[in-house]
Amino acid sequence: MRILHTSDWHLGRTLHKVSMAEAQEEAMRQIGLIASDEDVDLIVVAGDVFDHAIPSADALDLLERTLASLLTVAPVVVTAGNHDSLRRLGYGSSLFTAGLHVCTTIEQIDRPVVLDDVRVYPIPYLHPDGARVDLRPEDPLPATHHAVLTEAMDRVRADLAAHPGTRSVVLAHAWVAGGGTSDSERDVSVGGLGVVSPAVFDGVDYVALGHLHRPQDVRSGSGTRLRYCGSPLRYSFSEADDVKTVSIVDLDDTGVTVREVAVPQPRPMRVLRGLLAELLDPELHTDATQAWVSAVVTDDRRPSQMWPRMQERFPHLLALRHEPTRIIDLRERPVAAEQKPLEVAADFVEYVTNGPIEPGESDAFDAAVQILRGREQA
Numbered sequence: 001m002r003i004l005h006t007s008d009w010h011l012g013r014t015l016h017k018v019s020m021a022e023a024q025e026e027a028m029r030q031i032g033l034i035a036s037d038e039d040v041d042l043i044v045v046a047g048d049v050f051d052h053a054i055p056s057a058d059a060l061d062l063l064e065r066t067l068a069s070l071l072t073v074a075p076v077v078v079t080a081g082n083h084d085s086l087r088r089l090g091y092g093s094s095l096f097t098a099g100l101h102v103c104t105t106i107e108q109i110d111r112p113v114v115l116d117d118v119r120v121y122p123i124p125y126l127h128p129d130g131a132r133v134d135l136r137p138e139d140p141l142p143a144t145h146h147a148v149l150t151e152a153m154d155r156v157r158a159d160l161a162a163h164p165g166t167r168s169v170v171l172a173h174a175w176v177a178g179g180g181t182s183d184s185e186r187d188v189s190v191g192g193l194g195v196v197s198p199a200v201f202d203g204v205d206y207v208a209l210g211h212l213h214r215p216q217d218v219r220s221g222s223g224t225r226l227r228y229c230g231s232p233l234r235y236s237f238s239e240a241d242d243v244k245t246v247s248i249v250d251l252d253d254t255g256v257t258v259r260e261v262a263v264p265q266p267r268p269m270r271v272l273r274g275l276l277a278e279l280l281d282p283e284l285h286t287d288a289t290q291a292w293v294s295a296v297v298t299d300d301r302r303p304s305q306m307w308p309r310m311q312e313r314f315p316h317l318l319a320l321r322h323e324p325t326r327i328i329d330l331r332e333r334p335v336a337a338e339q340k341p342l343e344v345a346a347d348f349v350e351y352v353t354n355g356p357i358e359p360g361e362s363d364a365f366d367a368a369v370q371i372l373r374g375r376e377q378a
Contacts, residue, residue, distance in 0.1 A: 001042060001118050002039065002040045002042075002248065003040060003043070003206075003249040004042070004043045005247040006045055007210030007230075007231070008046075008081070008210055009024070009027075009048065009050075010024075010051040010083065012051045013235060016294075023266040024062060024233065025062060028065075028232075031263065036073050040248070042074050042076075045078040045210075046171045046209055047084065047171070047173030047210035048082065048083045048173065049081070049089060051083055053085040053088065071100060075113075076100050077101045078100075078101070079102075079104065079125075080173070082127075082211070106134050109123055109124075110156060117165075118168070123171060123173075126148040126149060128141075131148040132148055145195075146196050149172065149196050150200050156168075167251050168205050168206075169249075170204050171208045174209065176198055176209060176226060177195045177197055177198060177218075178218045178219055179218050181213075184236035184238070198221070201226060202220070202224055203222070203224065205223075205255075210229075212228045213239060214230050215228060215229055215230035215242075215245045216230070229245060231244065232244055237294040237319070240269035244262065248260075267290060267316065268288075269293075269294075270285070272295040273295070273298060274298060275298055276297050279297065279313070280310070291316060294320075295314070295321075297310075297322050341369050345362070
């Protein structure tokens with residue numbers, strides 16, 4: 001069996017408040033093309049379908065179009081991540097076609113989707129505060145992600161024991177120890193959830209993981225293959241150099257093999273740093289003019305009109321900071337009664353810009369002072 005493993009679509013997400021709708025539409029189209037080109041037998045989506053628990057109408061429409069397209073290629077199994085609302089993502093699932101399986105309830109954990117001789121167990125994201133009781137009402141589990149996932153996997157292993165000789169795939173959305181993070185994931189350890197040991201998943205052939213946005217294997221001491229396929233798009237500048245992929249998983253008599261297939265990105269990402277004059281030099285950074293850009297300007301004094309000047313050079317500028325190489329003295333500066341207004345203004349300008357007041361600025365300030373004094377004397 002050949003499986004396309006994808007996750008962390010985050011439909012409806014923005015990048016520094018800029019809509020990613022067109023980029024996500026294209027990414028979904030590319031995933032469909034890869035599934036068709038690879039002639040896969042199954043498509044699995046390991047959580048974080050949406051970026052918000054209450055997705056927008058546009059995000060819902062994109063999911064519907066995406067699933068309709070993927071189902072023309074192969075059956076699709078979807079489970080929920082920590083960003084998804086289990087009830088909303090699972091709404092209407094009992095009415096779906098035979099090829100679409102959206103699994104968002106605890107009751108479905110040990111009811112696998114069976115395709116040929118492969119049993120596929122989609123485990124929805126289990127929030128410990130609720131799942132600890134739902135999984136074991138008579139003796140609630142500790143409020144950790146490790147505990148609730150261990151209980152869920154015990155149910156999976158019990159079902160597998162009743163079907164010896166079958167191959168197995170688990171979908172799970174979790175932070176498994178050994179996985180490398182990026183800035184675009186939201187921590188699932190808040191509230192006592194914590195990191196999960198790879199040993200939790202022992203006893204199955206392949207674990208299709210979601211949550212971490214970089215494609216990577218997680219080392220296991222057993223024969224179980226654990227893998228994050230990563231997000232299909234770059235969702236933070238910490239991922240600027242990452243190649244975004246889906247995983248093509250082949251299950252056969254010899255075991256599990258995995259290949260990465262790259263998902264084309266809508267535009268590159270660049271992180272720039274330097275003096276404003278260097279950043280604006282038309283001979284430099286030519287590869288960033290059509291990229292999403294995050295820039296740090298290092299001039300000692302904050303340049304005037306910094307944002308519009310940078311945006312003219314880099315139309316897709318998304319983030320801009322001023323970090324002078326010379327340390328700004330932020331200590332309080334007392335104002336003496338005998339100081340002239342211009343002296344106070346000059347001190348203030350130096351305080352906030354890390355540089356002396358310019359002649360034009362002092363002239364403008366002097367003119368403003370004269371106007372105010374004229375009004376007071378009128």
